[in-house]
Amino acid sequence: SISLLKNDFLKAGILLLLFVVVSFTILYIFTNRYFIEPFSKFLNFAKESKDNKLVIYEQSNILEFDNFAVNLKDIIDELRDLKEQYARAIEGVQVGLWDLDLVNDSAYYSRRYLEMLGYNSLDEVDDIKNFWKKSVHPADYKNTLKKLAKHLRGETSFYQDHYRFRCKDGSYRWLRIRGKVFFDIEGKPIRMTGFHTDVDEIIRLQKDNKKKEQMIYQQSKLASMGEMIGNIAHQWRQPLNVISTISSSQIMQIELKIDKREETVRDLEKIVDTV
Numbered sequence: 001s002i003s004l005l006k007n008d009f010l011k012a013g014i015l016l017l018l019f020v021v022v023s024f025t026i027l028y029i030f031t032n033r034y035f036i037e038p039f040s041k042f043l044n045f046a047k048e049s050k051d052n053k054l055v056i057y058e059q060s061n062i063l064e065f066d067n068f069a070v071n072l073k074d075i076i077d078e079l080r081d082l083k084e085q086y087a088r089a090i091e092g093v094q095v096g097l098w099d100l101d102l103v104n105d106s107a108y109y110s111r112r113y114l115e116m117l118g119y120n121s122l123d124e125v126d127d128i129k130n131f132w133k134k135s136v137h138p139a140d141y142k143n144t145l146k147k148l149a150k151h152l153r154g155e156t157s158f159y160q161d162h163y164r165f166r167c168k169d170g171s172y173r174w175l176r177i178r179g180k181v182f183f184d185i186e187g188k189p190i191r192m193t194g195f196h197t198d199v200d201e202i203i204r205l206q207k208d209n210k211k212k213e214q215m216i217y218q219q220s221k222l223a224s225m226g227e228m229i230g231n232i233a234h235q236w237r238q239p240l241n242v243i244s245t246i247s248s249s250q251i252m253q254i255e256l257k258i259d260k261r262e263e264t265v266r267d268l269e270k271i272v273d274t275v
Contacts, residue, residue: 095195095197096112096113096115096196096197096198098194100192101190101191103191107132116173116196117168118168135165136166137163140163147159158180161176162176173198174204175200177194177195179192180193243275
């Protein structure tokens with residue numbers, strides 16, 4: 001009996017093992033053909049579509065994957081077009097993009113932003129976390145913090161300011177800043193994004209023009225004063241000429257011993273009136 005049971009058990013075990021192996025083989029072939037291969041093909045297509053708009057999706061055995069791949073391709077193409085338009089717009093206006101993640105304490109600076117300050121890449125920045133704090137000119141830092149605090153309190157819709165920012169070579173350039181803080185549902189700031197515009201040349205020209213205007217104003221004042229003194233001198237010159245002429249005539253009459261008493265008195269009275 002035991003021998004018969006052993007034989008039956010071995011046969012049943014072998015049959016069960018064969019059944020399990022065959023079942024798993026069939027399941028693997030089925031899942032590999034109708035799920036793993038289509039899904040793997042779909043993932044590869046998605047990765048290639050991100051960088052190559054001309055990639056073509058080869059249809060699989062699953063219609064749902066094929067439809068989803070076509071829709072995904074349209075979405076990726078639309079996002080790529082938006083990205084290219086955005087990049088062209090940023091490059092066209094020559095502004096630097098910056099994005100601060102206030103939750104994870106990280107920052108992103110665009111290529112144009114770094115070029116504006118003389119950097120080739122972000123790797124050249126020593127302390128990226130304190131990059132902004134260390135680069136703002138000390139004379140502008142306090143006022144900039146006040147404007148930033150107002151925006152964080154919600155008193156302004158946008159953050160706008162201009163300050164001097166230190167470049168890679170240690171010099172400072174004037175930058176105009178426009179940005180906005182984004183809050184979560186609890187009202188906590190989570191992100192801040194904005195643009196930097198190089199206005200160094202404009203502000204320096206404005207300062208030079210202001211100095212020139214002050215110089216022109218001073219020169220104008222001096223010119224007006226000189227004109228006024230010239231008018232005063234002209235007004236004085238006429239009576240002085242009268243006095244000089246009468247005096248010379250009287251001296252000549254005295255030297256020639258011409259006695260014209262009445263004329264002399266009249267001339268002296270004229271001198272007194274003129275004075």
